[in-house]
Amino acid sequence: MQCYVVGGAVRDALLGLPVKDRDWVVVGSTAADMLAQGFRAVGKDFPVFLHPHTQEEYALARTERKSGPGYTGFACYAAPEVTLEDDLLRRDLTINAIARDEDGRLIDPHGGVADIAARVFRHVSPAFAEDPLRILRVARFAARFTDFSIAPETLALMRGMVAAGEVDHLVAERVWQELARGLMEAQPSRMIRVLRDCGALAQLLPELERLFGVPQPALHHPEIDTGEHVLMVIDHAAATAQPLSVRWACLLHDLGKGDTPADILPHHYGHELASARRAREVSMRLKAPTECRELAEMVAREHGVLGKAAELRPETMVKVMERCDALRRPQRFVLALDATACDYHGRGGASRPAWGPYQLWLRALDALRSVDAGAIALACTDKAQIPQAVHAARVAAVRALGLRAADTDAVRENAPGP
Structure with missing residues (x-):
């Protein structure tokens, strides 16, 4: 032996x-x-x-x-x-x-x-073509070994496998497993680029493939291309050692921009709701873990408003945090902030200062925590009014912080943008 x-x-x-x-x-x-x-x-x-x-x-x-x-x-x-x-x-x-x-x-x-x-x-050997999972493995290795390239004959073989329909036989669990591992590598954008180069992205994640070539306003996105923006965002998430749930949310946060009518481009008004729907559909199709699916859906829906904290009225900030279940699940809310910060930093042009809304939301969350909902409930003679009374107290606590900024230009600079 x-x-x-x-x-x-x-x-x-x-x-x-x-x-x-x-x-x-x-x-x-x-x-x-x-x-x-x-x-x-x-x-x-x-x-x-x-x-x-x-x-x-x-x-x-x-x-x-x-x-x-x-x-x-x-x-x-x-x-x-x-x-x-x-x-x-x-x-x-x-x-x-x-x-x-x-x-x-x-x-x-x-x-x-x-x-x-x-x-x-x-x-x-040519037997490489017998296992379509190897396409995802090569893409994942590209994200890990960032100074490697793919031999032309190997890339040609991968393209032939996709054209032959081999990728269609991959089950959702294995696709998720390889994508998740690739997202946790040093430069996950390389995984997506390899999948695009061989044609597999259009088969596995057509919602993401559609983003490439879709323009965005240059004021907020000097990189213009929505797909390129997403790649910058996931690489920033990797550079800041974000967990898988944040990286998945970053990958899916702008999927709704692929549904924007051509006559309003490069603007994407209201894309957040479409993005949330797409994020949920993709996560369900690939059988992503619940924590990844929920965070991706939340970030897709809320990243626009999270970037405008200093422009928001206290009532709106409280509604956003209640909608995000921030009091019961503060750690998930912080992860949503982390993902939105990656969205802010993942852009072309000069490097950007720290994402200002981050601390504003944390201060607002602390203010909500300071409200004693139990004491308010005991003091209410009309029990039907308890939810409104608690909400009003939370709004008052946030208002007392005086978070709204006078310099709206600075505020907009810190917002992710349409």
């Missing part, structure tokens, strides 16, 4: 990156041999085992043969006669098809070391 470290651990070590997990491939063994040595079987579709001490994954060397459409249509074969080279041949990219033996020697039959040096994503 021979054991080799394979895949991401070897790749990351060659890139000088921290190695978090090591995966091993085992040549010349059987499932019975592994169990006899104390390994624990965990693989359902192919033989994978956990080491009894390190808990690292050890997989028997295997081959894969296409047996049906999509990413699940594979027949796997694992046996002692399957070689390391056979196993490496089934992998997606050359940079992931490098092995290291227990003495530290590299086995690199497909030129992965050279492609790492050249910073190129290149497919191992």
Whole structure:
């Protein structure tokens, strides 16, 4: 039995990156041999085992043969006669098809070391085209390894896969999983650009694809193009280490601009409600987690008004916070502010100052918290008037802060804009 470290651990070590997990491939063994040595079987579709001490994954060397459409249509074969080279041949990219033996020697039959040096994503074999999930993986890798490019022949293969309808076989859960992982990488805009370049974005997220080429007012958006704006916003979210829910909200916040009638462009009056509807539809279709769906819908609906805090009357500020359930779910409200701040910063032109409305909303939220709703309820002789009395007290608390600004030009500068 021979054991080799394979895949991401070897790749990351060659890139000088921290190695978090090591995966091993085992040549010349059987499932019975592994169990006899104390390994624990965990693989359902192919033989994978956990080491009894390190808990690292050890997989028997295997081959894969296409047996049906999509990413699940594979027949796997694992046996002692399957070689390391056979196993490496089934992998997606050359940079992931490098092995290291227990003495530290590299086995690199497909030129992965050279492609790492050249910073190129290149497919191992034509069998790449048999698994449409690999399109999303390459896009995700592009978001992580930001100085890599895709080999022209690999991009051509990806385009052919999309044209052949392979992407149509991806289930929502796997699409969400890969998109979510890509959004959490260093430069998520690169994932979206790769999906656009190969045609997959139009199949997986047509609502987002439609935003490219849609103009916005240059006063608020020097970058003009709505799709480019969204990419800037998600990259700012990544640069400020925002959680997944915020990054998802940033990706979907302007989807309604794709529905704007051509005769009112470049303006997008009232796009927020259309954006909220689209954000909900996309999140439901891809089966995004509830917290991601709810925040995306809220940010899409409210980002316009959140950017105008200093222009709003106290009554309006209170209504917005009540609509957002900010008292019961203050952390989610703060995440909505974080996403709207990313919207403000994710634009072309010169760098912008801090987003002013952020602190105004936090002060207003503190004012709402200071209102003792219980005491007001006890003091009310007419119980039907309790909601109105509590609301009035909250408005008075916000009014006492004196948040409205006299310099409306400065206010508008801090607003996301139409």
